[in-house]
Amino acid sequence: MRDFASCLSQSGVQVAHSSSPSGQSMVQCAYYARLRGKSCRVTVTWTKVAMGQALGIAMDDSSGRCLCKTEIMPWLSAKRKGSKAVEVDGGALDIIWDMSCAKFAAGPEPIEGFYVALIFDLEAILVLGDMRTLGDHKVSLDALPYSPVMVARKEHVYGKKVYSAKARFLDVGQDHHITVECDTSGVKDPSLEIRIGKKRVLQVKRLAWKFRGNQTIYVDGLPVEVLWDVHDWLFGSSNGCAVFLFQSGQSLEKFLLRSGSQDETEHPSHRSGFTLMLHACKVE
Numbered sequence: 001m002r003d004f005a006s007c008l009s010q011s012g013v014q015v016a017h018s019s020s021p022s023g024q025s026m027v028q029c030a031y032y033a034r035l036r037g038k039s040c041r042v043t044v045t046w047t048k049v050a051m052g053q054a055l056g057i058a059m060d061d062s063s064g065r066c067l068c069k070t071e072i073m074p075w076l077s078a079k080r081k082g083s084k085a086v087e088v089d090g091g092a093l094d095i096i097w098d099m100s101c102a103k104f105a106a107g108p109e110p111i112e113g114f115y116v117a118l119i120f121d122l123e124a125i126l127v128l129g130d131m132r133t134l135g136d137h138k139v140s141l142d143a144l145p146y147s148p149v150m151v152a153r154k155e156h157v158y159g160k161k162v163y164s165a166k167a168r169f170l171d172v173g174q175d176h177h178i179t180v181e182c183d184t185s186g187v188k189d190p191s192l193e194i195r196i197g198k199k200r201v202l203q204v205k206r207l208a209w210k211f212r213g214n215q216t217i218y219v220d221g222l223p224v225e226v227l228w229d230v231h232d233w234l235f236g237s238s239n240g241c242a243v244f245l246f247q248s249g250q251s252l253e254k255f256l257l258r259s260g261s262q263d264e265t266e267h268p269s270h271r272s273g274f275t276l277m278l279h280a281c282k283v284e
Contacts, residue, residue, distance in 0.1 A: 025049075027109040030152035033118075033125050035089065038062065042118065042126050042148065048108035055116070057095060059088060068093060094119040098129075107155075154277040161185075163280040169219055169248040170274070176219060180244060180280060182207070184233050192230065194244075202226055208234055224248045233282060241281040249273015 025048040033042050038061065045056035058069040068088045072095070073079055081098040095118055102114035115129030126148045150168075157163045161183040168175050179195045192204040194217075201217040204210050211234055214227040225247045232240030 025108045025158075026154075026156045027107055028154040029150055031126055031148045032151050033148040035059070035061075035067070035120060035125060040067065040125075044116070044126075044128065046108040046110075053108055055097070057116075057118070059093070059118075070095070072097065088120065091121055093125070151273070152275040152277075154279065156279045156281065158281050158283050160283060163278065165276065165278055167246060167276040168274065169222055169224060169246075173220060173222075178246070178276070178278075180278065182230065182233065182242075184282075190234070192228065194226065204228070211235075219248070222248055238284060239282050241279060244278040244280060246276040246278075247273065248275075 026045065028043060028045045031042045031044070033040050040062065041060045043056075043058045043060070045054075045058075047054045047056065052073065054071055054073050056069075056071045059067040061067055068086045070084065070086050072082075072084060080100040083094055083096045086093045086095060095116070097114075097116045099110065099114050102110040103112050105111050110129070112130050115127065117127045117129075118125040153167065155165055157165060161181060163180040165178050166175050167178055176196050181193045181195070182190060184190045189205070190207045192202075192207050193200060194202040196217070196219055201219075202215055204213065207230065211231045212229045214225060217224050217226055225245075227245040227247075228242065229244075230242040233242045234240075
């Protein structure tokens with residue numbers, strides 16, 4: 001699977017696909033943030049594998065140069081709460097986390113009772129979670145000119161014929177429940193259906209001939225480009241994987257390249273879009 005940047009810049013419909021990591025559940029979120037007044041991308045990866053769970057954090061500048069990349073295992077009993085210092089651009093980035101009271105749904109991403117914070121020179125670069133105090137690290141979150149914005153999300157989902165996820169296509173908008181439904185077991189002419197909430201927004205018949213494609217749908221009046229690649233569902237193994245891409249607004253890659261020349265006081269949600277990638281794997 002390609003990384004976010006290559007998928008966002010892809011102009012065709014043949015989104016890269018690969019076999020699913022066996023037994024692995026993964027959610028990856030990319031955020032627009034600022035480091036020393038310059039645009040950067042922070043990628044947070046929540047992973048659950050057979051041996052436990054992990055949290056990965058990476059930071060890239062606007063040119064795509066990796067500033068730092070690290071992984072921690074906060075679900076080990078001795079590391080549910082702690083901090084880690086990483087060198088970034090000649091300075092120290094403090095990663096602070098508290099997972100001691102974290103609660104989870106079905107996936108590897110906590111939903112409440114946790115926080116993860118990235119602090120650089122006493123400035124909060126990114127804070128995730130529902131706690132406003134950072135223990136012994138006294139950092140004023142009110143000093144931020146604006147909160148970092150999630151601009152992309154990649155998720156591994158599993159099912160027999162129904163796959164679900166949530167997405168917010170505008171930072172100031174509402175969360176939408178997305179359902180992908182496709183039954184390929186013993187069906188002569190399978191079809192694909194995508195719903196936003198209870199509304200069907202896309203249906204593809206004769207899927208064997210249209211296993212790759214793209215179509216524009218509208219969510220809250222906003223155009224959203226949908227790309228799909230279900231080749232492996234139809235012609236691969238019984239546990240094949242498909243890829244779905246939902247994209248609104250401009251891509252993260254173009255946004256980061258443009259941001260240096262934009263008004264720095266403008267809130268990023270007014271200028272960027274959102275991309276959701278679903279890596280949907282069949283299970284028997």
